[in-house]
Amino acid sequence: MMIEVQNLYKKFSSSRVLNDLSLNISKGQTCVIIGRSGCGKSVLLKHIIGLLKPDQGKVLVNHKEVGVLNELELSVLRSKISMVFQGGALFDSMNVAENVGFSLIEHTHISQKKILERVEESLVLVGLGGTGNLMPSELSGGMKKRVALARAICIRPEIILYDEPTTGIDPIAADSINELIRSLHDKLKVTSIVVTHDMKSAYHIADKIAMMYKGQIILEGTPKEIRESKNPVVHQFINGLAKGPITEAVDTFK
Amino acid sequence: MFILFLIDLGRKVISFMYFLGGLTRLAVQTVFLTFKPPYKYGRIIEQAKKAGYDSFPIVSVVALFIGFIFALQTAYFMQRIGSEMYIASLVALSIVRELGPVITALVVAGRVGASNTAELGSMQVTEQIDALETLATNPVKYLVVPRFVALGVMLPILTLYANIIGILGSYFICVIKLGITSSMYMHVTFSSLLYKDLFTGLFKSLIFGMLIALISCYEGFNVEGGAAGVGKATTRSVVLTFIMIIAADCFFTALFYFIFP
Numbered sequence: 001m002m003i004e005v006q007n008l009y010k011k012f013s014s015s016r017v018l019n020d021l022s023l024n025i026s027k028g029q030t031c032v033i034i035g036r037s038g039c040g041k042s043v044l045l046k047h048i049i050g051l052l053k054p055d056q057g058k059v060l061v062n063h064k065e066v067g068v069l070n071e072l073e074l075s076v077l078r079s080k081i082s083m084v085f086q087g088g089a090l091f092d093s094m095n096v097a098e099n100v101g102f103s104l105i106e107h108t109h110i111s112q113k114k115i116l117e118r119v120e121e122s123l124v125l126v127g128l129g130g131t132g133n134l135m136p137s138e139l140s141g142g143m144k145k146r147v148a149l150a151r152a153i154c155i156r157p158e159i160i161l162y163d164e165p166t167t168g169i170d171p172i173a174a175d176s177i178n179e180l181i182r183s184l185h186d187k188l189k190v191t192s193i194v195v196t197h198d199m200k201s202a203y204h205i206a207d208k209i210a211m212m213y214k215g216q217i218i219l220e221g222t223p224k225e226i227r228e229s230k231n232p233v234v235h236q237f238i239n240g241l242a243k244g245p246i247t248e249a250v251d252t253f254k
Numbered sequence: 255m256f257i258l259f260l261i262d263l264g265r266k267v268i269s270f271m272y273f274l275g276g277l278t279r280l281a282v283q284t285v286f287l288t289f290k291p292p293y294k295y296g297r298i299i300e301q302a303k304k305a306g307y308d309s310f311p312i313v314s315v316v317a318l319f320i321g322f323i324f325a326l327q328t329a330y331f332m333q334r335i336g337s338e339m340y341i342a343s344l345v346a347l348s349i350v351r352e353l354g355p356v357i358t359a360l361v362v363a364g365r366v367g368a369s370n371t372a373e374l375g376s377m378q379v380t381e382q383i384d385a386l387e388t389l390a391t392n393p394v395k396y397l398v399v400p401r402f403v404a405l406g407v408m409l410p411i412l413t414l415y416a417n418i419i420g421i422l423g424s425y426f427i428c429v430i431k432l433g434i435t436s437s438m439y440m441h442v443t444f445s446s447l448l449y450k451d452l453f454t455g456l457f458k459s460l461i462f463g464m465l466i467a468l469i470s471c472y473e474g475f476n477v478e479g480g481a482a483g484v485g486k487a488t489t490r491s492v493v494l495t496f497i498m499i500i501a502a503d504c505f506f507t508a509l510f511y512f513i514f515p
Contacts, residue, residue, distance in 0.1 A: 049388050071392070078390040089385035092376075103389045151389075 002027045003048060003159070003191065008057035010043055017043050018054070019215030025208070030185050030192040032202040034237065035212035036246065041195040042086070044212070045161045048193065049083050050074050061159070079107070082152035083161040088144035090136040096123070096147050097132030103155045122150040126180055142173030146180070153184060160184070162194040166201045178204045199238050203227070211237065213246070273472075273494065280394070280472050281464075284402050287395045297400040305366045305401070306408025310415065316361050317416035320353055321345070321423020329432055338432055342439045343446030345424040350447060354417040355455045356503055359462035362409060363495040367470035370401055371491035374474025375484035383475065393475070402467040409463030410456045417455070454510045461506065462499050469495045 003025040010018040017040040025031045033041050046052040047059050050066045059066045061077060069077060090099050101119040104110055110118075116132075123129050126146040136144060145165055152160050162181065166174035178201050185192055185205070196202055202209055203223045210220040211234050219226070219234050226234060236244030328341045374397060377383050386393045421443060428434040473491035477483045 046384070051384055051387055075390040078388055081388070083385070083388045085381045085385055087380055089381040091382055091385070092380075102391075106389070106391055 002062060003193070004060040004063075005044070005048070006058050006060065008044070008047060008059065009055045010040070010047070010052065011055055016215055018047075018057075020057070021212075021216050023210055023217050023220070025191060025193060027191055028185075028189050029207045030181070030194065030205055031208045031210060032194045032196060032206035033210050033212055033217075034197060034199070034202055036237070037197060039212050040215055041212055042163050045083065045163055045193065045195055049078065049081055049161060075107075079103070079155060080157055081159040081161065082155060082157040084145070084148045084152050084163060084165055086163045086167060088136070088148040090139075090144055090147055090151070092136055094136075095132065096128075096134050096136070096139070099136065099147060100132070100151045100154050102151065118154055119150075122154040123147075125153060125184075126150045127176065140173075142169040142177070145169060145173075145177060149177070149180060149184075153188065156188070157190060159191045159193075162192065162196075164196055164198075165194065166196060166198050174198070174201060175204075177201075181205045197237075199240075213237075276476070277468055277472050280398065280475075281468050283394050284398050284468065287392065288399050288403060290395070294400070297396075298403050301400045301404035302408050304369075305362065305404050306412055309362055309365055309408075309412055312361055312365060313358055313412050313416050314419055316357060317354070317419035318423040320357055321349070321420040321425075322427055324348065324353070324420070325424035325427035325432075329427070333432075338428075338434060339438060339442060341428055341432070342424070342434070342442040346421055346443040346447050347451060349420040349424075350417050350451050350455050352455070352503075352507070354420055355413045355459040355462060356499065358413045358416045359409060359459060359466065359499050360496060362405070362412065362463075363466045363470075363499060364492060366405065367466045367495045368488050368492050370467070370470035371474040371477075371488045372484055374471055375477035375487045378475060378477045379480050379484065398467065398471045401471060402464060405463035405467040406460055407463075409466070410459045413456060413459035417452075450510075450514050454506070454514070458503060458506050461502055465498050465502060466495055469498060 003023075005021060005023040008018045008021040009016075021040075021044065023031075023033075023044075033044065035041050043052060047054055048061065048066065050069065053067050061081070064073075064077070066074075066077065090096075091102070094102070097116065097119045098105070100122055101115045104115045104118060119132060120129060123131060126149050128143060128146055128150065131139075131143070131147075136147070139147065149165070165177050165181065169177070181192065181194065182205050184190060192205075194202075194205060206223050208220060209223055209226045210217045211226070211231075212218070213233050219229060219231050221229070226238065229235060229238075232245045235241075236246050324345050325341060328344050329338065332338050332341050332344075374383070377397075383393050383397075386396055425436075425439055428439050429436050470491050473487045473494070477487045479486075
């Protein structure tokens with residue numbers, strides 16, 4: 001499944017978040033979107049899965065415009081796209097197994113036994129086999145993210161959207177999540193979009209990196225191209241410098 | 255100063271209009287989705303237990319005390335004019351037509367409505383509602399419909415129960431304290447009550463149940479700003495539900511007065 005974002009605009013009250021943003025992601029590619037916190041990366045993901053509608057422009061998934069789909073068409077599309085939320089967004093009232101198997105329980109007529117097998121299989125894939133009976137409140141931050149990942153892959157999606165999958169967890173857990181994203185890409189051949197500001201993670205998992213700044217993609221390329229870029233904005237961001245064009249221009253984009 | 259007051263008032267009126275518009279939209283969606291298959295009875299039963307069954311103890315206590323208080327207050331005047339035997343009919347009519355439905359609705363709004371808003375509000379701020387949508391599940395169908403149906407069914411049942419307990423409370427006061435005979439009390443109670451009294455009371459409680467579910471879910475869905483936002487929304491939800499219950503009660507009481515004079 002390929003994703004095309006064409007001239008996307010989005011405004012929230014007085015703040016312009018997406019400003020003529022365009023991006024193409026090919027089938028099976030892992031694209032990492034980098035940019036400062038609050039620059040609109042998550043907003044872009046929400047447009048791709050149809051949680052938000054653009055003010056102008058369009059998002060095409062497999063040549064179908066997401067913003068104009070009716071509820072039924074959107075449900076069909078969402079059965080092929082999964083999203084891993086920043087905080088996991090696990091349902092507190094359900095245990096891990098019910099969370100992971102939610103889509104299968106709600107939308108299919110698969111037997112309970114088979115659902116449990118699929119759930120366990122997904123949990124093993126994220127390194128959490130045997131934790132099905134735990135409640136989300138009993139899990140650590142890293143475990144929650146991995147359960148969210150298991151929930152995302154349980155429906156065998158063709159696209160996975162990751163919203164800051166390594167934020168707020170320790171470096172070892174972060175690296176295991178990176179490995180997981182890489183192995184899902186290799187094993188399941190899914191198209192992935194990963195939103196992050198963790199450059200180590202970006203270099204590790206990306207086929208392509210796109211830098212988002214002032215509501216636009218200002219540069220895209222392979223991890224090597226990004227690392228060697230002479231663009232001052234990209235240079236400041238990837239090297240984590242306090243002084244540079246990003247911090248100087250912080251108040252001018254309104 | 256006066257202009258500032260007018261500006262503030264205008265803002266509040268516009269905000270209330272937004273609320274009414276949003277609530278109407280949610281109500282239309284909910285009614286439509288209630289009748290749209292698939293029907294998930296498990297979640298309705300779960301909500302009916304939370305909203306209805308678990309509310310029986312508090313409704314019992316409140317209804318019993320209302321019965322006691324109302325009998326004593328009525329007796330204070332009726333004894334002066336020598337008409338103690340009419341206490342039973344006055345209490346029965348007031349409880350069945352008015353106090354039973356309204357008090358039960360207010361108790362349930364405080365207990366269940368606040369809990370609904372807090373629960374859905376927490377889900378909203380932790381992106382669980384967005385997650386539901388991405389899992390191809392309509393949040394209104396999944397979260398609002400079971401609460402709407404459960405409260406619509408359970409509130410009339412709770413009201414009927416509150417009516418019986420309230421009348422029983424009054425019975426104890428009249429029979430034990432005021433010396434009215436048990437058979438006389440029961441006779442006066444039943445002879446003064448008509449089916450339409452019961453019907454109007456239960457119809458109102460059906461509307462109150464739906465209002466509690468819709469307002470509490472609407473406020474939960476519209477939470478902004480983390481834990482503080484959840485707190486604010488819960489307070490707002492309870493206050494708005496109380497206002498809407500009293501307004502709806504006033505409207506339907508007037509309507510029934512003219513339809514069934």
